[in-house]
Amino acid sequence: MGEVTLEAERLTKWYGNIIGINDVNMRIGGGIHGLLGVNGSGKSTLIKIITGMMRQSKGSIRVLGEEPWDNPRLRRRIGYCPEGPSMYDELTGEEFLLRKALYHGLSMSEALAEVKRIAEEVELTDFVARKLKGYSRGMRQRLKFANALLLDPELLVLDEPLNGTDPFARLRMMEVIRERARGGAHVLFSSHILFEVEELTENVIVLHKGTLLAEGRIWEIRALMDKVPLKIFFRTDQPYELSEALLAFQEVEGIFKHPSGVVAHVRRPLEFYPKFQRYILEERPDSTRGR
């Protein structure tokens, strides 16, 4: 591994009695890294610690070689796109972006030029003059993304950046992330959708219930996933018929009844999904919805 972007040792965060991150050890280098995990897995907690928004309860962390907590010198080098949608609705998009540029010490004319450049990059030029209260969720997301890109930070930390965006915006944002990475920036982004992560990178960190479940290349993670049986819940009003059909698949190891459907224990889920999809489309197009 070349340059170390992030190094965490026994990183732990408690919220009272609830654990956010538990004894996480990680060391990641340059390029794009995807932080994968279901909701509540600890992705946002880890990101908040990385960006210095939150202080760890135990352990140590260094980002670009520096301690992140309340460190404005490091914040100059990080572009952060948080998850929550709230902003000052009275401001226009341009005013919102200008504030960050001004706080970085640019003069007004430089700041205006920088805001214009970034707005063009994320295709927000037509909207930046509008007040934020008129922004949709997707537009707000793009504006926060633009805010993170301002002044070309060395490290981009993006917490679920593609949430709520339309397919065109999503493609453009993915392209910008790739361009930035090609330009030498490091990118760490979180998602709970494997497909999104796969589109951008092969370097994945998987978190589950606050612990680091896996770290490595995406095909290694996929292979690991195939080894572990997966519980899949199927919502259906015909549980007996569906159970019978599921047992015909060799990947299904067991079926359990659930008040609103059935739960199947599936080995090699990545082989099972396309087979089951075919079964639904060909045999039972209108009866079952799996989740």
Added chain:
Amino acid sequence: MRLDKRGYVPYSGPRLSILKRDLTYLFLEVKNMLLKKRSIVVLVFILFLMSFPVITSLTIGEFMFAGMKQEEVNQAILSQYVEFSFIILFLGLVLSAITVAPRISEEVKGGPLPLILSRPITRDEYFLLKFSSSFLYMFTLICVPPLLSVLLFMGSLPPSVHFSALYVLSRVLAIYLIYAFFLTALGLFSSSLMGSPTSASLFTFFLPWITEFVGGILRATLDLPQKYTLISLISGTLLRSSSGFVENLKGSSLTLWHQALALAILLPVLMLFTAYTVVKERQEV
């Protein structure tokens, strides 16, 4: 703008001086406060507030024309102010609850705090900006209207009255300075402790009344004298940081005056320190 070979803006540290940067940001913070819908309520408040110094100025004239001595005039005017300041206190609390109390509370728990703190500022700077912009805002709102109205009114008074008006004005400004400091500290104190703007506003408005009520009960229960007790000074100062100050100012004991002044400054300082500690250590962003 000159771009580097990657096509990015070359950037190496601040180009504006720190002072200029902070003043720019202070201006933007005050502008942010003015952009809020609640500013309309504040403007109505200013217009209302402006009527009181006019009444006081009228009183100056009345006393002067009645041929009273200088000292008597000053005491009489100050007495008038004790009455007016109760109304101003009430309105000041409303003002603080509307404008200062939501300043931090609206930014936490799903608010824009992570975006603000992602800028290259420390939490100390963040709190200092919140305090300085709120204090500037409150002081301007509270002090400028009396200043303007008294100065405007002075023009229509005979020169012999001018000294009296200036004397009153300087007293009023000193009191309002402390008062603005108290209201800012109270607003930020509530704002840092409460998770929502509404609860912060309610807390700001009701805390002094609750303190006064509890103080009153303690005084009655413990059979303490109205004056010369710490409790009466604390509750009196908290509720009547302006009027209580004036009342003590015209009272007989210099020690009491000093105690009142010290508490009028000490209490807001303690509230600010608490607010600062909460902001500095806040983890829920």
